Amino acid sequence: MSQSIERAIEVLVLLGEGPQTPAEVARRLDVHRSTALRIMEVLQGQRLLRKLADGRYGVGPGIVSLAHRAQDQFNLAQLAHPHLVALSELRDQTVHLAELQHDAIVYIDKIEPKRSIRLTSRIGQAACLHTASVAKCILASLPEDARQALFEHYVFEKHTPTSLLSYEALERELRTVRERGWATDDGEREDYVTSIGAPIRDVTGQVVAALSVIELKAIHDLGSMQQLMLEPLLETANAISRDLGWNS
Template sequence: MSQTVDRALSILPLLAEGPAGLEQVATRLGVHKSTAMRLLRTLHEHGLVYRQEDQRYRLGARLFALAQEAVENLDIREIAHPHLVKLNEATGHTVHLAVYEEKEVLYIDKVESRYPVRMYSRIGKPVAITVAAVAKLLLADLPEPERRAVAERLDYPTYTPRSTPNADAFLKELAKVREQGWATDLGGHEESINCIGAPIRDASGRTVAAASLSAPNVVVSADELLALFPQLRRTAEAISDDYSGRTHPT
């Protein structure tokens, strides 16, 4: 039975390359045409493949519907949390997870640092969108017209002398973030707090969330925090792999 399932599932990536005839499927699987036909018929009955008028087979609409349903039911927070905890345990610093929803960037998870100094950020609360590393990552991934529209409608509070002053400066920063694939907030919201962020991407490469590592100057310097970026990036990549259903090194 397991061999039959394996053969049937092997047909799907073949058809993902484009429509294929019975002989092509049989050859690829290394089976007799009758066996290939039986597998294709079963997949067709479940809507996973479709038989065209030219007698070739392609992926069926049911497969795409299942994939879409699976994506919609993914809980990025649940997937990310174990990884965020490991990063926190390895570094000792505060770890955040954020998403872009309804024109706001919101923290949806937080793992506190192990030292007495605590950050005021709270799960479910909007971030300081013009300075936060996670916000820069999420907005940088938007299409250019939408990115510009968002930047132009925002206010630009002067939290510190390092805060983003205006829309032009913000757009330049987003362009930089988009190119380099990571972001920072080095005293832009609170002079004593530094933060680095990395994107979490779905299977298409779209940024669906952002993870960050934050620490006060009294604990580590900005340079010392930046030196931890490879760990943050690996964490974000592991979350992306789990979210997309890809395998990743342990």
């Protein structure tokens, strides 16, 4: 029975790539055509597959209905929270999760360290677009016109000596973010903290959020943070992305 279930899952995955005939499915799974056809007919009976006019089989309406009904189980903050807690506990650091909401990038979860020193950021607060590493991760993935619209009336305030002060300077940094796949905030909003951020992708591969790990510079500077935390940060971002359906 378990082998039949495995075969059925394999068939669904194959046909998710595009319609195929029973013979094509049989070759891909290395099974007899009659075995493939029997599985496909059972899945068709449950509306998980549909037979096309040319004899091929494709994904059926039951899959669409199931995916739609299951959407509520894929709340980003709920899925990501255990991953954020585990990342924070590695070195007792603050961890942020943020997503684009209309014209702002908003923190939707935050894990506080156990130490008494806490940062002023809070859930529901908008991240600073030209300084926060989570903001840079999300901005770097946006189409240029959508990114420009966010900055139409934006003021590049100088918070610290390392703050970026123009859209052109930010664009140069975002090119770097796209090339290497992660972002930094080297004391650009608060000169006593540093952070590194990584993008989170959905099932289509689109960046839908970002997470960051933040530390006091007195404990770890940017170079030390990258050495200690970049690998676990990227692993955490990829794990959350996989939970959202992304196949890296």
